[in-house]
Amino acid sequence: MDDAAPLAPASDDQIRDEVAGWLKANWDPSVLTSAQAGRGEAYRAWIAKVVEARWAAPRWPVEWFGRGLSNEQARIVEREFARVGAPGTGQDRTQLYANTLLAKGTEALKAKLIGPILRGEIVMCLLYSEPGAGSDLAGVRTRAELDGDHYVVNGQKVWTSTAATADYGMLIARTNWDVPKHQGLSFFFLPMKQPGVEVRPLRQITDESHFNEVFLTDAIVPAENLLGELGQGWSVLQTALAYERSVMGEGARGPRSGVAEAAGEEPLIALAREAGVLADPMLRQDIARVIAYKKLNALNTARAKADLAQGTSSPVMSLGKLAMSRILHEEARLRTAILGAASLLEGPDHPRAEDANFLTLNAYFTSIGGGTDQIQRNIIGERVLGLPKEPEVDRDVPFREVRGG
Amino acid sequence: MATISADERGALRDSVRRLLADHSAEADVRRAMETEAGYDAELWRRLAEMGLAGLVIEEDFGGAGAGPLELELVMEEAGAALLCSPLLASGVLAAELLRALGDEEAKTRLLPGIAAGTAIATVALTGDAGTWTPEGVAVTAAGGPGDWRLEGVASYVMHGQNADVLLVLANASDGLGVFEVDPAAAGVAIAALPTFDHTLRLARISFEGAPASKLKAAGPVWDAVQQALNLALVGLSGEQAGGARRVLDFTVDYAKARIQFGRAIGSFQAIKHMASDLLLESESAISAARNAARALAEDAPDAEAAISLAAFACAEAFSLTTATSIQMHGGIAFTWAHPAHLYLRRARADAQLFGPPAYYRERYIQQLGG
Numbered sequence: 001m002d003d004a005a006p007l008a009p010a011s012d013d014q015i016r017d018e019v020a021g022w023l024k025a026n027w028d029p030s031v032l033t034s035a036q037a038g039r040g041e042a043y044r045a046w047i048a049k050v051v052e053a054r055w056a057a058p059r060w061p062v063e064w065f066g067r068g069l070s071n072e073q074a075r076i077v078e079r080e081f082a083r084v085g086a087p088g089t090g091q092d093r094t095q096l097y098a099n100t101l102l103a104k105g106t107e108a109l110k111a112k113l114i115g116p117i118l119r120g121e122i123v124m125c126l127l128y129s130e131p132g133a134g135s136d137l138a139g140v141r142t143r144a145e146l147d148g149d150h151y152v153v154n155g156q157k158v159w160t161s162t163a164a165t166a167d168y169g170m171l172i173a174r175t176n177w178d179v180p181k182h183q184g185l186s187f188f189f190l191p192m193k194q195p196g197v198e199v200r201p202l203r204q205i206t207d208e209s210h211f212n213e214v215f216l217t218d219a220i221v222p223a224e225n226l227l228g229e230l231g232q233g234w235s236v237l238q239t240a241l242a243y244e245r246s247v248m249g250e251g252a253r254g255p256r257s258g259v260a261e262a263a264g265e266e267p268l269i270a271l272a273r274e275a276g277v278l279a280d281p282m283l284r285q286d287i288a289r290v291i292a293y294k295k296l297n298a299l300n301t302a303r304a305k306a307d308l309a310q311g312t313s314s315p316v317m318s319l320g321k322l323a324m325s326r327i328l329h330e331e332a333r334l335r336t337a338i339l340g341a342a343s344l345l346e347g348p349d350h351p352r353a354e355d356a357n358f359l360t361l362n363a364y365f366t367s368i369g370g371g372t373d374q375i376q377r378n379i380i381g382e383r384v385l386g387l388p389k390e391p392e393v394d395r396d397v398p399f400r401e402v403r404g405g
Numbered sequence: 406m407a408t409i410s411a412d413e414r415g416a417l418r419d420s421v422r423r424l425l426a427d428h429s430a431e432a433d434v435r436r437a438m439e440t441e442a443g444y445d446a447e448l449w450r451r452l453a454e455m456g457l458a459g460l461v462i463e464e465d466f467g468g469a470g471a472g473p474l475e476l477e478l479v480m481e482e483a484g485a486a487l488l489c490s491p492l493l494a495s496g497v498l499a500a501e502l503l504r505a506l507g508d509e510e511a512k513t514r515l516l517p518g519i520a521a522g523t524a525i526a527t528v529a530l531t532g533d534a535g536t537w538t539p540e541g542v543a544v545t546a547a548g549g550p551g552d553w554r555l556e557g558v559a560s561y562v563m564h565g566q567n568a569d570v571l572l573v574l575a576n577a578s579d580g581l582g583v584f585e586v587d588p589a590a591a592g593v594a595i596a597a598l599p600t601f602d603h604t605l606r607l608a609r610i611s612f613e614g615a616p617a618s619k620l621k622a623a624g625p626v627w628d629a630v631q632q633a634l635n636l637a638l639v640g641l642s643g644e645q646a647g648g649a650r651r652v653l654d655f656t657v658d659y660a661k662a663r664i665q666f667g668r669a670i671g672s673f674q675a676i677k678h679m680a681s682d683l684l685l686e687s688e689s690a691i692s693a694a695r696n697a698a699r700a701l702a703e704d705a706p707d708a709e710a711a712i713s714l715a716a717f718a719c720a721e722a723f724s725l726t727t728a729t730s731i732q733m734h735g736g737i738a739f740t741w742a743h744p745a746h747l748y749l750r751r752a753r754a755d756a757q758l759f760g761p762p763a764y765y766r767e768r769y770i771q772q773l774g775g
Contacts, residue, residue, distance in 0.1 A: 269775035278775060281767075287775065288766035292714055299692035316692070319685045374674070380684060381677035385657050388672040 015073050019080040022053060027086045043087075048119045050088035055081070056118045057092035064102060064110070065118060066092065097124040097170065100240040101189070104227040109189060113168070125166035127157040127190060127214060128237070132404050135375050137172070138181045138234060139394075141404060142216060144173035144188065146223070151175075153190065153219040159369075163199045163212040166192045170240060171221070172233050177400045184399050185233035187240075189225040196220060205361045244370070266291055268331070271352065272338050283338060290330050297323040315384045321366070322380070325373050328363035332356060409471055418478050424451060425486035431744050434604060437489040438747075441597075442567050443606035444489040449522055458496045459520025461636065463504065466516035473639045477698035480640045481647030481691070484723075487747055489604045491525050494563035497640050499526035499572055502633035506583055507623035515570055515585075526570040529559030529586075529610055530630065537634065537760045539581060539627050544612055546575040546584055546619070553577075553584060553619055555592075555612035563758075565608025566597040573610075573617065574630065581626045584617035592616065602754035604747065635709070638716050638759060639701055642694035645719035645755050649687035649726040652748050656680065656730040663735075670733075679733055683726050690715075690722035713769040717762035723752040 010018070031046045050056045051065055059074045060066025069077070074092065081089045091098060098117045101110060116122045133139040142155025153173055160169065169190045176184035190197075196219030201209040228236040265273075268287045272278040297320065304316040335356035336343045345353045367373045381387040394402040409417075428448045437445045452458055461476050462468025469475075476497065483492065500519050503512050503526075518524030532543025544557035555575050565571070571586040571593075588595060592615035598607040622629060657680055660671030670676050697715035700708040727749040731738040738745040756762060 266773050266775065269770065269773060272775070284770050284775065285763060285766050288717075288770040288773075291773065292718055292766075292769070295714060296689040296693055296718060299696050300689055303692050303695070315684065316688050319688060322681070322685055323689075374678065377678040377681035378674065380681040381671070385671075385677075385680055385684060387657065387660060387677050387680060388669045390672055390674060391668065 010073075012073060012076055015069070015076050016080060019055065019077050022055070023080060023084050023086060026053075027084050029085060032085065032087075044120060046086075047088045050086075051115065051118045055089050057095070057098070058089065059092040060102065064114060091118055094243075096240060096243045097168075099243045100170065100227065100236070103239050104187070104236045105189075106224050106226070108224045109227075113189070122167040123162055123165045125160050125163045125169045125192065127160060127169040127171040127216075129159045130156055131158055135372055137237070138185065139402070139404065140172055140174060140185065142171070142173045143177075144171075144175050144186060144221065146175075149223050151188065151221045151223065151226075153188075153196070153216045153221060155216050157214040157216065158202070158211070160199075160212045160214050161210050163192065163214050164201070168192060169214070170227075172237050174399065175233075176231055178398050179231070180396050181394060181399045181402060182234045183231055185237070186230050187227040187233035187236035188221045189227065190216075190219060190221050191225075194219060205364070206358060268334065268338070271335060274352075275338050275340075275342075277338055277340075283334075286334050286337065290327070290334050293323065293327045293330060297327060318376075318380050318384055321370070322373055322376050325363070325367035328359060328366050332359035332363050335359060409475060414475060414478060417475060418482060420455065421457070421479050421482045422485075424455065425482055425488060429486040429488045431487075431747075434487045434489060434747065438603040443564075443604065444491060444567075449490055452490060452492070453520075453522025457492065458522035459500070459516075460492075461497060462500050462516050462520040466512060467520035468500075468516065469520075473636060473698040473701040474695075476636065476640050477643035477694055480643030481650075481694070484644030484646065484648035484751075485651035487604055487648070487744075487751060491527070491564040491567060491606075493637060493640055493644075494527040495519055495525045495568075496522075498528045498563070498633050498637040499570070501636045502528055502572055502583065502629060503620075505629035505632040506620050506626070507629075508621040511585065511620050518569075524569045525564055525567050526572060527562055527564050527568045528630075528633065529562045529565065529571055529573040531561055532558050533560050533609075535561050535757075537764075542574045542576055542581065544573055544575040546577040546582060546617065550619070553617040555584060555586065555615045555617050558609065558611050560598070560607075560609040561758075562608045562610055564606045565610050566595055566606060571610070572620070573612070574626075575617070577619075583620045583622065583626060583629070585620055586612070586615055586617045590616050600754065602750040604751055605754050634759060635701060635712050638712050639694070639698050641755055641758060642690070642697055642712075642715035642719040645723035645752070646687065646690035646694040648748055648751060648755075649683075649690050649719075649723045652723075652726050652730045652745070653680070653683045653687050655744075656683070656733050659734055659737075676733055679729055683729055686722040687726055690719040693718040707772075710769060710772040713765045713772055716759070716765035717769065720752075720756035720762045720765075723748075724756050727752040 026049060031042045054065055054067050055077060057065055058067040058069040058077050059071065061068050078090045095118065098114055101114055101117065113122065117124065128137060130140050130142060132141055142153065142157065144151040144153045153171070155173065163169070169192050171188040171190040172185055173188065174184050175186040196217050198215040198217070200213045202211045202213055203209055204211065268291060269278065272283060272287060277283055300316045300323065301320060339352055339356055342350065343353050343356050346357055347354070382389055428451065433445065437443065456469040457479060459468030460471045460479060464470040496519060500516060503515060515524070515526060519526050531537055531541035534541050534543070544555050544559055546553050546555050548554045555573060557575070559573060568588050571588050573584045573586050575582055575584050586593060592613045594611040596609045598609055600607050657671065660676050660680060661669050663670045671680070693715040697711045700711035727745065731745045731749060734743070734745055737743050
């Protein structure tokens with residue numbers, strides 16, 4: 001944004017008044033209730049308006065659509081938006097792609113893409129994992145080679161959602177094979193709509209297809225689309241992953257049937273009541289145990305947030321993903337136990353079985369996706385408890401000599 | 406109740422931690438657990454001086470006037486240090502029962518001594534069945550005002566052998582009552598029970614025509630008992646959570662220091678993953694215990710459920726952490742000289758003291774409407 005004028009520092013009350021006044025003048029709840037809610041023209045226009053008014057990323061500097069607000073003041077903005085149910089703010093906290101680009105992108109790329117990303121005009125995807133590089137992401141073998149003013153990319157990526165519609169993918173690729181694995185990586189914004197990019201949907205164990213394989217064959221990336229320095233891709237990736245982790249855990253999906261159990265009651269108690277097994281003393285113990293897992297996770301999260309608000313970091317924050325894995329797998333097991341033979345069935349006539357069976361499979365989305373539970377335990381052990389790392393046999397070896405497979 | 410700020414709570418935690426570091430180190434605990442009384446009278450005097458014996462007793466009766474939040478945090482430190490003391494029996498369970506019953510004469514007479522730590526009181530509730538419900542009461546009272554006599558058995562009475570005052574639950578013809586009994590009276594036979602947790606003192610008490618005086622109750626007697634149990638459960642949850650976290654800490658320290666195969670054993674994922682799982686358990690226990698304390702302090706509608714949750718979650722977290730700790734240490738923790746088994750013993754005791762985890766899980770699902 002080149003027309004940025006510095007904004008005068010404002011008090012909390014001034015911020016609150018300004019954002020509330022702006023919302024009163026501009027927010028129209030029908031944006032969310034119109035037929036095309038979520039992706040429609042009215043929604044897009046609203047988001048663009050929020051960006052224009054500098055409410056989309058108020059923590060960001062004024063030259064990049066922001067207001068340079070403190071975290072506390074930005075929370076005031078978010079609370080005011082939430083109060084009226086308006087979307088679009090808080091992107092400086094949640095917009096993975098825009099945050100990564102702002103932090104590491106070239107001026108040219110920022111000028112070209114930050115606005116459209118904030119406005120939701122372009123779709124992004126992640127080109128991280130490969131068939132040969134899952135937990136060991138630094139072992140990627142997709143190669144990017146400089147050729148004049150652009151890089152030529154060859155390789156295969158996997159677990160890419162929204163790849164079919166994406167305009168750009170955040171790509172981690174190897175640009176130097178003669179240094180140890182973490183040092184030879186670079187990070188790019190790869191244009192997806194080009195002949196060298198082929199997207200094939202993956203069929204999941206849930207029989208859904210949320211992810212794709214992406215085949216890169218002589219795909220082209222302009223040199224200005226490099227984020228960070230050449231060979232510094234691992235550090236850019238850590239920046240991006242930090243944003244991703246900060247919004248994870250909010251998105252885990254529960255049962256999918258959408259057929260509500262009795263309102264107001266704990267769903268597992270309602271399910272057992274409906275199935276006629278609520279009197280079973282062993283199931284009662286099991287139900288109490290699984291409800292407790294959920295409640296304890298909520299209490300841990302609340303405690304971590306309170307600690308964070310006081311400026312102290314909490315070891316509890318890192319435990320949420322592990323806790324969520326257990327909750328999902330245990331709830332799936334328990335729902336199956338409650339249903340008994342009914343869990344043999346599937347389809348729309350058997351919504352309770354659908355719930356239990358879907359959850360049984362989709363629980364792995366959380367216990368494998370975004371780093372397996374086992375990797376998460378390593379991270380907790382090493383970063384929170386300070387235990388030493390496993391020796392890494394490939395750490396100081398030129399990547400060319402490292403075993404793959 | 407006195408208003409206590411977050412800063413004051415932090416200071417309270419620090420001073421308790423310092424005192425226990427100096428006077429309830431492992432060697433002190435081992436010394437205390439080998440004594441007949443099971444606690445160090447000098448340390449108990451110091452704790453009383455700090456106001457901890459009467460922490461939750463009202464200021465009018467010589468107490469500190471604190472509430473569940475302060476009790477929970479003190480008990481976290483007590484659990485971490487394996488403190489041997491009659492605090493839970495006397496200053497919490499018995500004192501809160503007196504408060505809940507609301508017999509002003511008895512409060513005025515008994516609470517100041519309890520708060521000063523000069524008198525040890527305890528509650529005799531359950532019989533040989535060991536169930537902490539009205540059905541568990543196995544003492545009966547006959548006679549009437551001025552001449553009550555007790556018959557029967559109370560067991561698992563915390564510090565019964567050390568008590569100066571016994572508050573005995575007994576069934577009379579007009580229902581359940583709380584009776585004050587002089588432990589030295591004729592017809593009272595107190596036998597110390599051999600406990601698996603050597604830092605704990607339990608007694609079995611037989612009553613054969615024992616003279617007793619009935620305490621007045623402002624409301625239903627069991628409600629008062631439940632109120633006292635609720636506060637004691639908050640304290641116990643804090644002890645379990647603090648104990649679990651301390652055990653994890655010294656286990657992780659050992660995993661960093663112990664070298665096998667040329668590496669610290671904590672670098673092996675087999676050990677690291679156990680430690681990570683225990684962090685989830687012990688931090689969840691801390692969350693549960695503090696949540697129960699908060700809910701009770703606020704008299705929240707979900708307080709009883711929060712206490713049930715803490716009761717079983719903290720019990721199982723402490724039990725699992727202590728058990729896993731021994732496995733993670735290996736041979737060294739199979740020796741008497743290593744402290745891990747002392748915590749395991751405490752964890753197993755705490756998990757039964759007011760009823761087992763399964764009992765509180767059942768109570769929890771009922772409280773949630775199931």
